[in-house]
Amino acid sequence: MTKITVLKGDGIGPEIMDAGLNILSVFKEKGLFDYEISEELVGGAAIDAVGKPLPEKTVESCQSSDAILLGAIGGPKWDDCKERPEAGLLALRKQLSLYANIRPIQVSEELVHLSPIKEDRIAGTDFVIVRELTGGIYFGEPRQLNDTEALDTCVYTKEEIERIMRAAFELAQTRRKKVTSVDKSNVLATSKLWRKVAEEVSQDYPDVTLEHQLVDSCAMVMITKPKEFDVIVTENMFGDILSDEASVLTGSLGVLASSSLSKTGIHLFEPIHGSAPDIAGQNVANPLSMIYSVTMMLRDSFKQYKLADMVDEAVKKVMQKGIMTKDLGGNYSTTDVTKYIREELIEIIGG
Numbered sequence: 001m002t003k004i005t006v007l008k009g010d011g012i013g014p015e016i017m018d019a020g021l022n023i024l025s026v027f028k029e030k031g032l033f034d035y036e037i038s039e040e041l042v043g044g045a046a047i048d049a050v051g052k053p054l055p056e057k058t059v060e061s062c063q064s065s066d067a068i069l070l071g072a073i074g075g076p077k078w079d080d081c082k083e084r085p086e087a088g089l090l091a092l093r094k095q096l097s098l099y100a101n102i103r104p105i106q107v108s109e110e111l112v113h114l115s116p117i118k119e120d121r122i123a124g125t126d127f128v129i130v131r132e133l134t135g136g137i138y139f140g141e142p143r144q145l146n147d148t149e150a151l152d153t154c155v156y157t158k159e160e161i162e163r164i165m166r167a168a169f170e171l172a173q174t175r176r177k178k179v180t181s182v183d184k185s186n187v188l189a190t191s192k193l194w195r196k197v198a199e200e201v202s203q204d205y206p207d208v209t210l211e212h213q214l215v216d217s218c219a220m221v222m223i224t225k226p227k228e229f230d231v232i233v234t235e236n237m238f239g240d241i242l243s244d245e246a247s248v249l250t251g252s253l254g255v256l257a258s259s260s261l262s263k264t265g266i267h268l269f270e271p272i273h274g275s276a277p278d279i280a281g282q283n284v285a286n287p288l289s290m291i292y293s294v295t296m297m298l299r300d301s302f303k304q305y306k307l308a309d310m311v312d313e314a315v316k317k318v319m320q321k322g323i324m325t326k327d328l329g330g331n332y333s334t335t336d337v338t339k340y341i342r343e344e345l346i347e348i349i350g351g
């Protein structure tokens, strides 16, 4: 039986996870896709229950799963903990070797008018950020902090860069065959190596065009000419920052999902946003980021392309009717939007 480990996490994590599972359960009810769920703790919820953000039991469940769904972690309640919720998520990514974080950015017809950026600039935008997820400054050692001085270290090996480059080039081969490698090679040693390895790897993909862009100007082009991009490949922190920026194009951070891929074949799927403590517990969070995370799981882990397409179609129909959460200018609740998507999905399956 297919096993999915579910990590709801903190803040809006449980609310949007319930939405994602609600939609997935339609396929089980209709006999189209069977699975069992193992729910485990991560982040602040795990700190509260067992005193640490990544219990061994959670890791064991993930390691014996076919896929993992994660809501979000973190929140002000745990800001002063010795080991914060974020440390649990980083450790999970490292322990499961989830090295390639795939963040698709598409501006859909239904939402194009909701972006603060002019429509003619962003209509038709369709690119993917391939973010390296298990290296760089978020994992750097040594790391030190005292009252007068702080130190973070950024390390990248050739192997790590080559691995993420290959993921980006292979993805580009299935798309418009262009890779934009983003770095800060005018300043950073890690970026100089990044650019050199990108050039080397590109030799194995002659059908794909490689261009390089410095991260600061990339941030600007992403807003002014986002249609220029096909696949962006970048290191951990740059990818983290650029993808939140890219969410502005789509109308809301609440519509973006991601896959974190591992060579082990056990992949993790999660929204790109955090636990949104400012709206947690109010039933107003946009469930689309989690519902799209479920569709990414259906495609990347289970090759259930038709089922994923059906969910996309159901979401599209609901958006076309203007049934949206507050972040997109609507006044529907998380549970209402989910209910309408569920109803559309049942109709699509039936028809």
Ligand SMILES: NC(=O)C1=CN([C@@H]2O[C@H](COP(=O)(O)OP(=O)(O)OC[C@H]3O[C@@H](n4cnc5c(N)ncnc54)[C@H](O)[C@@H]3O)[C@@H](O)[C@H]2O)C=CC1
Pocket: 012, 016, 071, 072, 073, 074, 075, 076, 086, 089, 253, 254, 255, 270, 271, 272, 273, 274, 275, 276, 277, 278, 279, 284, 285, 286, 287, 289, 327
């Ligand atoms: N993968 C994860 O679990 C991540 C966790 N975090 C953690 O989340 C906590 C909060 O961080 P923030 O900087 O506030 O970032 P955030 O991404 O949680 O929220 C930023 C803004 O976007 C809004 N937002 C996010 N998701 C939304 C949704 N689905 N629907 C509607 N609005 C949404 C929030 O209300 C907030 O105004 C921190 O503890 C942070 O470390 C941050 C990023 C990723």
Ligand SMILES: CC(C)CC(=O)C(=O)O
Pocket: 086, 089, 090, 240, 272, 273
């Ligand atoms: C919470 C952090 C560890 C990471 C983050 O912001 C992200 O993965 O988007």
Ligand SMILES: [Mg+2]
Pocket: 240, 241, 244, 272, 273
């Ligand atoms: Mg982030």
